């Protein structure tokens with residue numbers, strides 16, 4: 001679960017990581033009040049779980065409460081990469097002498113934690129990794145041993161920070177590491193970490209992702225989660241007991257499959273066929289008409305979807321029962337976009353024959369996964385079955 005910046009900072013504060021003083025506001029009045037409380041000169045920051053807010057106009061400076069009200073008005077309600085801004089973080093603005101990058105993450109291939117630091121902060125770290133990889137200092141930390149001073153020094157000297165920032169950064173690194181470990185985070189990223197005019201080292205931004213599997217030892221995760229709104233379609237799906245995920249971007253192929261693994265590979269195959277998935281939905285082991293109708297309904301409620309790839313492999317679930325469910329679902333729904341069905345596994349022959357015997361203008365059968373993916377992509381391109 002990716003936390004909002006304000007949530008991440010609040011958690012980091014508990015581990016004594018220096019962060020600017022700030023308050024969350026969801027209205028212009030609240031923003032003005034927050035600015036007043038902070039002494040006037042503030043920065044107003046859009047709270048969305050996506051980077052690049054600065055470039056998108058979601059971060060603005062204000063020199064007094066009235067200005068804070070005005071810029072909050074511009075930022076609240078703004079759309080940043082498909083995320084609507086519901087809250088802003090109003091923070092005391094400091095003067096920035098230098099911007100750095102610092103993060104901790106899990107390096108699964110090394111079975112260790114990885115700390116990264118760079119003097120090139122405030123910019124996309126992937127870009128630094130591409131254009132100037134030597135500018136990123138890395139240290140692996142054995143989780144069973146933990147962090148030592150030499151790790152911190154290796155990061156700070158390796159990244160060639162301004163000498164004025166060394167002391168503050170070396171003090172902060174073990175605190176950030178402790179936060180990372182104790183929060184069961186998969187990522188803690190501070191970009192930028194800044195050196196202020198008066199020589200302090202402060203986390204100006206915070207991206208914290210916590211592992212939801214660890215929720216049982218973090219009662220506060222539920223509260224953190226409640227600030228996140230689930231998209232309307234995902235909520236609808238959840239109500240119907242379905243796992244539905246909307247993907248970012250402008251994909252147009254909806255994907256339904258049984259089992260997470262099959263669904264993931266279906267996404268890959270659609271990509272390989274030159275298409276772009278819009279969303280995906282896992283129906284698990286279910287084959288009932290009601291479940292399949294619900295699944296089709298949820299998928300088609302996404303206006304971007306121009307075709308659906310329904311990919312079923314029958315293991316324990318019998319394919320003929322799935323076919324029955326599909327035919328039944330077509331009877332219940334007014335299906336207006338083409339659905340390409342690929343059935344394989346237990347009783348696949350019977351299932352395919354049943355579909356062949358119950359033709360529908362919007363029902364297309366394919367025997368292979370790649371064949372079905374290609375067909376679904378083609379149909380999405382030709383603007384559905386509107387032939």
Ligand code: GDP
Nearest residue numbers: 043051052053054059093094122191192204205
């Ligand atoms: P992101 O663009 O979503 O990663 O948002 P950040 O929080 O990293 O902010 C982007 C940039 O805005 C930073 O690199 C800073 O240059 C600038 N910025 C953020 N907060 C402040 C602040 O308090 N004062 C000033 N002067 N600039 C800030």
Ligand code: MN
Nearest residue numbers: 122191192205
């Ligand atoms: Mn940032």
